[in-house]
Amino acid sequence: MAGAATLGFLIALEIAARRYGLPGPITNQAKEVIFAPKSGPLLYASMALMMVVLTWRQRFVAAAVAIGVDVVFALVRWAAGARVTDGHSFGNGALWVILGCAVLALTRRTGRERVLLLKGVGLGLLLVAGRKTGDAWLLITSKTRPAVLDQYVATADHALGDPSWLAGRIVRAAGPVGAHVLDWVYVQLAVAAVVVALYQLRNVAVDRRFPRHHLVRTFLVIGLVGPGIYMIYPVVGPVFAYGTGAFGTGGEQWAVANLWPDTLPPLVTPHPVMYDGITPRNCMPSLHTAWATAIFIHSRKGPRILRYAGTFWLVATLGATLGFGYHYGIDLLAGVVFAVTIEAALRSLDRGWDRAGIQLVAHGTAVFAALLSAARFLPVLMAQHPWVSGPLLILATASVVHGYVRTARRWEPKAAAPAQQPGPQLEPA
Secondary structure, X not given: OHHHHHHHHHHHHHHXXXXXXXXXXXXXXXXXXXXXXXXXXXXXXXXXXXXXXXXXXXXXXXXXXXXXXXXXXXXXXXXXXXXXXXXXXXXXXXXXXXXXXXXXXXXXXXXXXXXXXXXXXXXXXXXXXXXXXXXXXXXXXXXHOOEEOHHHHHHHHHHHOOHHHHHHHHHHHHHHHHHHHHHHHHHOHHHHHHHHHHHHOOOHHHHOOOOOOOHHHHHHHHHHHHHHHHHHOOOOOHHHHOOHHHHOOOOHHHOOOOOOOOOOOOOOOOOOEEOOOOOOOOOOOOHHHHHHHHHHHHHOOOOHHHHHHHHHHHHHHHHHHHHOOOOOHHHHHHHHHHHHHHHHHHHHHHHOOOHHHHHHHHHHHHHHHHHHHHHHHOHHHHHHOHHHHHHHHHHHHHHHHHHHHHHHHHHOOOOOOOOOOOOOOOOOO
């Protein structure tokens, strides 16, 4: 049922994208069998996810085949004089291995072994499909939502001290090295998720089954549900709405003003603004923040180096989303609440809904709706009273995080108490 629903969703997005004269997620993925892929690291990360169901010998063979196919593709492109100008020159081999394992499962495996290998293939393909689905969603938002609500969010962000303007100046002052690090972290977020997921799924090949809940599920649900919010609350971001002239984003004639990040936006009565039909309306909520939050949550049970990496990825992602002008501060708060609420809902679904889980999900949903509603209908009031509205926004977000931490601790299995050893007994003389 899940596979059929996913396929139907991809077909619907393919049809919607075709209506605007562009290829959809299925076509874009099929092209990468032959043509240069958009993200080679993502394809290899997807192959690594698929390999959790294989033995170590099979993993080495699969990796060698993927590298060999990529070498052949590179030689053919070199001989044909075909230069890779968009995307990566590697990654086709990883996709070939994933598809080859699917064929192998259908033709050479039976019973539980077939099901397990198909689950591994599906897991790898879902990560790739999630990326392509996101691209199609962004196209749809730009074509169907001509008016954006950036003035509302920018006005409401006065309550938080205009963090995007501050972070933009900090990133610019840090120089190209810091900007390159943040950009790499921002772009390779899915690869970081795969690293955490590989730790969670490290015993699948031995146990011959998947754990009930892992990061990939949360990651995919965030990517599935989040773009629907973009359709309700279209926002392009500070660098597009307020900074295009200085940063060459290509939408200079559509910008409200050339202010980001040097000049704070003025406090005015906001109204919807028409924008181009190319730039994605992908700000509210910040899904990069939501995904980084999910990585942080799932890395908490790992070894120390994984916990440090999860913390670094969350902090760096927050810095990149603000410092590059992709998001406002309220977008980040909404992203955190969004991720925590989805994580709570998925865990409650797995372990069975109880009162604590229902209350947590209801509270997170209410806070998320309140954040969006306040930014849409009360931005001027929030900007006029920042010392009240700002702390309230942060406290509301913190209440959801605190509720999740407290509830998750109750859900954790309690360690068995050590057996009491009998004390020394006196023997009669």
